[in-house]
Amino acid sequence: MVPLSYYLVLSGFLFACGVAGFLIKRNIITIFMSIELMLNGVNLSFVAFAAHWHAAGGETHGIVPLSGQVFVFFVMVVAAAEAAVGLAIIIAVYRTRETLNVDQVNLLKL
Amino acid sequence: MLSIHLILFLAFGAVCVAGAVNLLAQTHPINSALSLIAVMAALAGEYLLLGAEFVAAVQVIVYAGAIMVLFVFTIMLLNAGEEERTKGSRVAVSFGIPGMLLGSILVGWVVLRHSGTEAVVAGALPGDPKVIGQLLFHEFLLPFEITSVLILIAIMGAVVLASKPPTAPARKVVD
Amino acid sequence: MTANLNLWLIPVLPLAGAAINGFLGKKSSRTAVTTVGLVFSGAAFAWAFSVALRFSSADLPYQEFVAHWIRSGNFSADFALYLDQLSLVMLLVVTGVGFLIHIYSVGYMWDDPSYYRFFAYLNLFMFFMLTLILANNYLLMFIGWEGVGLASYLLIGFWFMKDSAASAGKKAFIVNRIGDFGFLIGLFLIIQHFGSLNFTQVFAQVQPIAPETGGAGLLTAIGILLMVGACGKSAQIPLYVWLPDAMEGPTPVSALIHAATMVTAGVYMVSRSHVIFERAPMALMVVAVIGTLTALFAATIGIAQTDIKKILAYSTISQLGYMFMACGVGAFSAGIFHLMTHAFFKGLLFLAAGSVIHAVGGEQDMRKMGGLRSYIPWTFLTMGIATLAIAGIPPFAGFWSKDEILWQAYQTSWVYWLIGVITAFITSFYMFRLLFMTFFGDYHGAQVDEHGRGSHGHDGHGHGEPHESPMVMLVPLMILAVLSLVGGLVGWHNHFEHFLDPVFSSGAASETAGVISSRLMEYVLMGISVAVAFLGLLLAYVLYVSKPYLPQRIADLLNGFYTAVLNKYYVDEFYAKLFVKPLIQGSTNILWQGVDRKTIDDTVNNAADGARHVSDEVRHMQSGNLRSYAGWIAAGSAAVIAYMIWMGVR
Numbered sequence: 001m002v003p004l005s006y007y008l009v010l011s012g013f014l015f016a017c018g019v020a021g022f023l024i025k026r027n028i029i030t031i032f033m034s035i036e037l038m039l040n041g042v043n044l045s046f047v048a049f050a051a052h053w054h055a056a057g058g059e060t061h062g063i064v065p066l067s068g069q070v071f072v073f074f075v076m077v078v079a080a081a082e083a084a085v086g087l088a089i090i091i092a093v094y095r096t097r098e099t100l101n102v103d104q105v106n107l108l109k110l
Numbered sequence: 111m112l113s114i115h116l117i118l119f120l121a122f123g124a125v126c127v128a129g130a131v132n133l134l135a136q137t138h139p140i141n142s143a144l145s146l147i148a149v150m151a152a153l154a155g156e157y158l159l160l161g162a163e164f165v166a167a168v169q170v171i172v173y174a175g176a177i178m179v180l181f182v183f184t185i186m187l188l189n190a191g192e193e194e195r196t197k198g199s200r201v202a203v204s205f206g207i208p209g210m211l212l213g214s215i216l217v218g219w220v221v222l223r224h225s226g227t228e229a230v231v232a233g234a235l236p237g238d239p240k241v242i243g244q245l246l247f248h249e250f251l252l253p254f255e256i257t258s259v260l261i262l263i264a265i266m267g268a269v270v271l272a273s274k275p276p277t278a279p280a281r282k283v284v285d
Numbered sequence: 286m287t288a289n290l291n292l293w294l295i296p297v298l299p300l301a302g303a304a305i306n307g308f309l310g311k312k313s314s315r316t317a318v319t320t321v322g323l324v325f326s327g328a329a330f331a332w333a334f335s336v337a338l339r340f341s342s343a344d345l346p347y348q349e350f351v352a353h354w355i356r357s358g359n360f361s362a363d364f365a366l367y368l369d370q371l372s373l374v375m376l377l378v379v380t381g382v383g384f385l386i387h388i389y390s391v392g393y394m395w396d397d398p399s400y401y402r403f404f405a406y407l408n409l410f411m412f413f414m415l416t417l418i419l420a421n422n423y424l425l426m427f428i429g430w431e432g433v434g435l436a437s438y439l440l441i442g443f444w445f446m447k448d449s450a451a452s453a454g455k456k457a458f459i460v461n462r463i464g465d466f467g468f469l470i471g472l473f474l475i476i477q478h479f480g481s482l483n484f485t486q487v488f489a490q491v492q493p494i495a496p497e498t499g500g501a502g503l504l505t506a507i508g509i510l511l512m513v514g515a516c517g518k519s520a521q522i523p524l525y526v527w528l529p530d531a532m533e534g535p536t537p538v539s540a541l542i543h544a545a546t547m548v549t550a551g552v553y554m555v556s557r558s559h560v561i562f563e564r565a566p567m568a569l570m571v572v573a574v575i576g577t578l579t580a581l582f583a584a585t586i587g588i589a590q591t592d593i594k595k596i597l598a599y600s601t602i603s604q605l606g607y608m609f610m611a612c613g614v615g616a617f618s619a620g621i622f623h624l625m626t627h628a629f630f631k632g633l634l635f636l637a638a639g640s641v642i643h644a645v646g647g648e649q650d651m652r653k654m655g656g657l658r659s660y661i662p663w664t665f666l667t668m669g670i671a672t673l674a675i676a677g678i679p680p681f682a683g684f685w686s687k688d689e690i691l692w693q694a695y696q697t698s699w700v701y702w703l704i705g706v707i708t709a710f711i712t713s714f715y716m717f718r719l720l721f722m723t724f725f726g727d728y729h730g731a732q733v734d735e736h737g738r739g740s741h742g743h744d745g746h747g748h749g750e751p752h753e754s755p756m757v758m759l760v761p762l763m764i765l766a767v768l769s770l771v772g773g774l775v776g777w778h779n780h781f782e783h784f785l786d787p788v789f790s791s792g793a794a795s796e797t798a799g800v801i802s803s804r805l806m807e808y809v810l811m812g813i814s815v816a817v818a819f820l821g822l823l824l825a826y827v828l829y830v831s832k833p834y835l836p837q838r839i840a841d842l843l844n845g846f847y848t849a850v851l852n853k854y855y856v857d858e859f860y861a862k863l864f865v866k867p868l869i870q871g872s873t874n875i876l877w878q879g880v881d882r883k884t885i886d887d888t889v890n891n892a893a894d895g896a897r898h899v900s901d902e903v904r905h906m907q908s909g910n911l912r913s914y915a916g917w918i919a920a921g922s923a924a925v926i927a928y929m930i931w932m933g934v935r
Contacts, residue, residue, distance in 0.1 A: 002119045007156075008221045010123050014149070016214040017130035022915050023206040029139045029185055031911075033146050036177065037130060040153055043169075051160045051235045069165050069237060070245050076172050077257045081264030083177045087184045088271035100190050106909030206916030209923035216923075216930050 007048035014041030028090055028102050032083070039079050043072045118159055125152035137192045139185050143178060150174040161235035164242050290336050292349045292366040295376065296415035298329045303408035310401025319391050322404035326387045326411055330380035336368070337377060345369050345787065348421055348485075355424070362482055367421030371788045374621060375418045375553055378628045382545045383411050385761040389636050390537040392758035393643065403443060403535070410436035414546050418553065423472050423482040426554065430468070430518065433547045434461045440542060441534040453530040460527040464517015471510030478503055488560040496564045504561050508568025511558055512575070519551030520602050521579045521609060526857055528602055532594040536639030539594060544601050544635050545628035552608045552624055556617045559789055563615065573613020573697070577704050580606030582854075584711040588718075589840075589851040592649050593638050596719050600675070601631060603712060607690055610701060616693035618785040622776055623686035629772050630674035630683055633765035637668035640758055641723060644751040651722045658724040660751040663759050665724045667766040672720045674769040676713035676818045684818075685773030688811055689782075695810060702810070706817055713821025721829040 014037060021034030050068025053061070090100070097105055129149035133142045150173050157166035246254055302325025310318045346369035355362045368376075387407060394403050413436055417429025435458075442454030476482060479490045497505050515521070520528040531543050542548070555562065555572065562569050583602035590596045604627050611620035642649055644661045658665040674681035677688065687709065694701035728751070753759075775781045828835050840847045849855065906917070 001113060002116050002159075005221045006119065006123075007160075009218050010126065010156075012214050012217050012221070014126060014130055016210055017134060019210045019919055020207060021134050023203065023210070023912060023919060024134065026912075027139050027190060029181065029188075029190060030133075030142050033133065033139075033142055033181060036173075036181075037133065037146060037149065040150060040173070044153060044156060047157055047160050047162050047165060047235070050162070054235055064245070064249055066235065066237075066241060066245060067249070069162050069235070069242055070250050072162075072165050073168070073242075073246070074250075074253060074257055076168065077261065080172060080177055081260055083180055084264050084268040085271065087180060088268040090184065091188065091272045094188050100188060102911045105911070203916070206912075206919040209916075209920035213919075213923035213926045216927055220930055220934070 004048060004052050008045060011041045011045040011048065014038070014044065017041075026101050026103060028093075028100050028105075029087075031102060032086055032090070036079060036083070039075060043075055046071045046075070115159065119156070122152045122155040122159070125149070126156070139190050140182065143181050143185060146181075147174050147178050150178065157237075160237075162237035164237050164239045166237075290339065290347065290349065290368065291332075292336065292347075292368060292419060293351045294332050295329050295336070295380070296412050296419060298325045298332070299408040299411035299415065301325055303405045303412060306401050306408065307405035310405055313401065315395070315400055318401040318404055322408060323384075323387055323391070325408060326380070326384050329411065329415070330384040333376045333380040337373060340373060346485075359480055360476065360482075362422050362424040364425060365421040366419040367484060368419065369788055370785050371553075371556060371621065372418050374625060374785070375549075376415070378625050379411070379414050379418060379546050382628050382632050382765070383414075383541060385764055386537050386541045386545075386632065386636065389540075389639070389758050389761040390535075392755045393537055393639055394535060397535075399443070403440075406436055406439045406443070407537075407541070410440065410542060410547070414550070417550055421484055423475065423484070423487075426557075427465075427468070427472065430514075430550060430554075431465065433542070433550060434458060434465075434518070437461075437531070437542050437547055440538040441531045443534055443538065447533070450533040453527075453533040457527040457531050460524050461517045464514045464524050466513075467510045467517075468514025471507050471514065474503065474507050474510065484557065491560050491564065494564055496566060498566060501567065502565065504565040505567045508558070508562050508565040509571055511554065511561070512568065512572050515551030515555050515609070516575065517551075518554075519548045519605050519609070521551075521575050521606060522582060525579065525583070525602050526860060529595050529598045529853070532592070532598050536594070536635055536642065539597070540632045540635035540639070543598065544631040548601060548605055549608070549624050549628070552605065552612065552620055555609070555612050556621055556789075559612075559617050562612070569613050569615065571613075573610050573694075573701060576606045576609025576611075576613055577694075577701055578606070579603070580610060580708045581704050581711075582606075584708045584715070586850055586853050587715040588711065589847060591651050593641065593651050593654075593719065593723065594635075594649055596651075596715060597631070597634055597638060600634075600712065600716065603708060604631065604675070607687065607705065607708075610694055610705065611690040614694050614697040614701065616690065617789050618782040619686065619689040619693050621785060622781050623690055626674070626682035626686045626769070626772050629765055629768040630671040630681075633667060633671040633762060633769055634675065636758070636762055636765065637664050637671065640664040640754040640762065641668075643754050643758070646751075651719065653729050654723045655726040656724070656728040657751055660728075661753045663753060664762065667759075667762040668724075669720060670766045670769050672716045674773075675716050676821060677709055677814055678713075678818050678822075679815060680770075680773070682769045682771070682773035684815070685776035688814055689776060691814055692807055692810055695806075706814060709814055710817045710821050713818045714825050717822045717825035718829055721825055725830050726833065 018034045018036075018038030018041060021037065022031055025031050025034065046068040048068075050066055053063050053068070054065045093105060094100060099105070126149050129145045129152065132145040133149070136142045136145065150169060154166040154169045154174070157163075157169060302321050305321050305325075306318055310321075346367060349366045349368070351364040351366065354364050387404075390403065390407065394400055397403065410433060413429045413432030415429075417426050417433060420426035420429060438454045438458040441457050442451045445451045445454070472482060475487060479487045481487055491504065494504065497503075517524045528543060528548070532539055534542075562572065580603045583599045583606065587596050587599040587603065590599065604623070608620040608623050608627070611617070611623060640661065641654070641657065641664060644657065644664065645654060648654065670681065674683040677684045679685075691702055691705045691709070694705055775784075828839075852858075906913075
């Protein structure tokens with residue numbers, strides 16, 4: 001039996017790594033991947049809670065049980081859309097700036 | 111008390127942690143991408159432990175199988191090389207990292223101290239597609255439809271943004 | 286039976302005239318401006334005259350309420366008018382002499398480009414002066430007081446294009462202000478202790494107070510402070526310095542304001558407050574001493590002056606000193622009597638001087654005149670009458686009033702009397718000096734050329750020799766000459782004093798007590814003052830007609846003294862060094878550089894600079910760098926999370 005809090009700690013750790021990656025890394029694509037990491041951590045949290053509420057009787061607390069998994073779906077859909085569009089933007093920026101270093105993309109206009 | 115549930119949890123968790131740390135440690139983006147894929151696979155294992163089998167399957171198919179592949183394609187397309195060491199932002203490092211550490215430590219502390227120790231039974235969730243389908247098409251019908259529109263927009267956006275500009279060759283700008 | 290006299294018309298009519306001329310005069314013809322100016326001031330005089338005719342039919346003192354003004358707690362002051370014998374006398378003098386001077390100005394200022402402005406200001410002055418006289422409370426009187434100061438400033442600086450005129454106007458106003466400061470503090474004391482500024486109320490409360498023989502006390506303080514105000518307005522020591530400079534204004538202005546009416550406002554105010562002064566012997570003494578000293582001092586300066594108007598200015602200061610001397614020994618009605626006769630002969634003297642200046646094309650220096658009596662006989666005649674009057678030769682007006690003052694002064698102290706007599710001698714001397722130098726001997730002036738010189742503003746007179754003034758200027762001269770001749774006869778058998786008795790009888794103990802001296806003494810003193818007047822005439826005749834080389838020899842003999850007197854005892858220079866220069870230095874260095882520039886301006890500038898520096902630093906936050914933005918977000922959200930956890934855990 002794994003306590004709920006273990007899941008939450010793991011989820012938090014993944015999220016923290018995602019934030020750290022966002023702050024440290026210089027390559028734009030790596031930064032994007034850190035965002036995906038953050039989203040994954042959050043997904044884990046959702047599912048863990050869904051299991052928890054299902055076991056603990058969520059209806060009495062006004063929570064639709066198992067809705068955590070549905071949320072995960074939506075998170076994945078959004079992540080997919082965002083990845084597609086974001087990578088398209090990166091390609092467009094690469095065409096004009098010739099660089100993937102985020103520190104060098106700091107002007108709105110050339 | 112050491113149950114198989116716990117051991118499996120710890121095993122998958124270790125892979126997640128290692129993958130996440132490796133993503134930070136690597137300099138070449140392709141290595142980071144592969145670590146991320148490892149993380150996602152391990153997470154799928156975690157979901158299975160919780161009983162959310164459909165979610166685990168979708169995680170592997172969509173996340174690891176489509177999104178990460180997209181990332182790898184882009185890395186190859188842009189021929190991204192190793193990261194250079196440029197002078198970045200001092201704020202990010204000096205404010206951001208401690209902030210993040212502080213936040214996560216606080217949250218972890220709260221979670222560990224104050225949440226109940228109710229355990230999650232392995233495979234607790236009824237995670238089969240039927241249940242999820244029912245939820246999706248009853249309570250969450252509207253968000254479902256909206257997300258489909260969202261995907262459509264994302265497709266169009268990606269096509270427009272990534273396509274070559276219609277006029278003469280893109281100007282080469284020297285930084 | 287109380288008739289409604291509609292007193293308010295008297296000040297308001299000239300105000301209307303001033304408004305019409307002031308706003309519409311620029312575009313109107315000379316005739317229209319003249320009509321408006323004369324009609325309104327004439328109407329005021331006519332109304333004042335009709336009031337005088339109906340005077341006995343009204344309950345005296347007659348008060349007329351015009352409008353509410355201030356009602357504040359227990360204190361109230363209204364627009365209300367007060368008429369008694371004293372204000373009636375002043376009223377007739379001001380409106381009568383004022384009207385005559387208006388007529389004279391038509392001729393004198395005819396060629397001036399700002400003709401309409403002159404009449405507007407003149408009417409405005411009449412309004413304020415009449416308000417001053419008719420007010421029933423100190424506050425309304427103070428409005429008139431300040432208003433005549435304003436009118437005086439405007440009229441002295443009438444030719445403001447000239448630097449000297451503008452400065453003179455400024456000087457007059459500022460020195461007056463210094464006096465007003467004392468006046469105001471006196472008023473504050475009155476409010477504080479008597480709760481009102483209304484004459485009736487204040488004097489009723491002051492009546493039962495015993496005289497402060499100790500030399501110090503509330504009433505003494507009030508009296509001295511009121512006297513400070515009077516010194517400013519009526520040009521006594523030490524605030525007389527503005528009056529000689531005020532001669533920069535046109536001559537009718539000098540006649541009206543600085544001889545007949547405005548400068549007498551101080552005397553009027555002191556007389557009106559006689560209830561207070563009579564109970565403060567020390568204050569009375571201060572008044573008398575100042576008046577006496579000023580009379581002598583100014584007279585000595587008049588001996589050596591060469592500008593015809595300046596002599597008359599110093600003479601005015603000296604005669605005002607006589608009036609204050611009278612008030613100071615308790616003979617208020619004698620002071621008012623002299624005020625009235627002085628208005629006649631001094632007004633006439635100034636107007637005639639204006640006529641002389643007009644005749645010689647703008648020259649004011651007497652050394653360039655002489656022998657004018659054949660050219661301008663009428664002016665000579667009227668000016669001669671006025672000179673006889675001021676010298677105190679019977680039966681002219683000045684004799685009666687001056688003699689009354691000297692007689693009353695003798696009853697208090699022979700020192701006052703002696704100084705008064707010496708001053709009378711000197712007055713007679715310099716006035717006849719003026720007359721002889723101007724009208725006798727040979728004409729020393731240049732032929733009058735096309736352009737008038739001096740401050741006269743005359744243009745286009747191509748005459749070769751001095752010419753008589755037009756009738757419009759001569760008629761007022763003649764009327765005033767008649768008044769100077771017979772105006773003193775109201776003093777026969779003390780008729781005038783008895784007329785004013787109802788006003789001054791409350792506590793006029795000093796007058797009745799003085800009757801102890803015999804009639805014989807009175808005639809002796811009378812004879813002495815007449816003799817002294819003739820002595821002055823004789824001396825002037827000798828020095829300036831029969832032996833004209835003598836004055837230069839005497840001047841060389843008394844070299845140092847003569848230079849001092851010629852330069853007015855260097856008082857102006859002294860004031861400049863003592864007060865004006867430090868004030869200007871202080872203003873420039875401390876107030877301008879220090880306060881205005883450094884403190885106020887720099888505060889604003891430094892605030893702007895500071896904002897700029899701060900934003901210079903803060904702008905680094907907006908670098909466009911993605912990671913720094915992310916860093917800030919992470920830090921901020923950590924702070925929020927920490928705060929929420931802390932709130933939740935408590």
